[in-house]
Amino acid sequence: MKSILKLALCAGLVAAAALVGPAAPAHASLGLYRVHNISANDSLSSKSITVSCNPGDKLTTVGGAVTGNGDVLLTKAYADTATGATATAFGIEAISTTANWTVEVYGVCAPAGTLSGLTIVQATLGPDPNYKTPVATCPTGKYTVGGGYFLDSANGQVAIDELRFTSALNQVSATAYNYGTPGNYSFSVQAMCAYSPGSMAYTSFPSANNSVTPKTEDTSMCGGTTPELSGAGGAITYALGGVSLATVNPKLNVGTAEVTAREIGPFGSSWEVEVMGICIS
Secondary structure, three states, X not given: OOEEEEEEEXXXXXXXXXXXOOOOOOOOOOXXXXXXXXXXXXXXXXXXXXXXXXXXXXXXXXXXXXXXXXXXXXXXXXXXXXXXXXXXXXXXXXXXXXXOEOEEEEXXXXXXXXXXXXXEEEEEEEEEOOOEOOEEEOOOOOEEEEEEEEEEOOOOOEEEEEXXXXXXXXXXXXXXXXXXXXXXXXXXXXXXXXXXXXXXXXXXXXXXXXXXXXXXXXXXXXXXXXXXXXXXEEEEEOOOOOEEEEXXXXXXXXXXXXEEEEEOOOOOOOEEEEXXXXXXX
């Protein structure tokens, strides 16, 4: 069953429980909107694509998608920290292919002034050859509205295992496992943090645990007192580098987060993927 955990936010305290008491008043729309761009469809071994919010607006989350079956990895989906307004996605072949493929970038943007204190917190581990889980923590009084991640110098040899939100919405973590022999590389995670605009909700849904590839899952639709999707993430379990996130898609128009994970070459064991979303008002 898909779950939504409501967060009642007041005076900097988080109550992780279903909202109770008198009915909440209707919430005005924050006016979040989605931007996207897609690369050329060709057989180049790596591709990068960017998209930006309208002038003065800032990103609440970044996502992306690669085609190309399991041959291609989505190793970057991140925001430019200088402006907070430009999203970049990067795809690279893990297994050389002559097939055409694309990389697409997604961003959710908040109009200027709608999310107070919106900023990016970034954490980096490396460079070294080991698997990595950097964690970005929001400053006291701020909450996670979305996230992003990027690998540096991994050369298509490292799988993206997760972009994970905590249910308390105070941290974002990302995990990368070696698929091949990458040498020294760095891995960074981003948390988009802001003061609460009102109500917030964390939503998630796990896939079946089996050997089917690829797997795609969506969260429940945002609604009620938290009608707008601000963030999307996902986490793979039981694969440890044999599977990588191929799509992290904040589908703002329908209020759901979507993830797709694919095996890199033949993996042959059972695994699962969990999709995560953040709904706000």
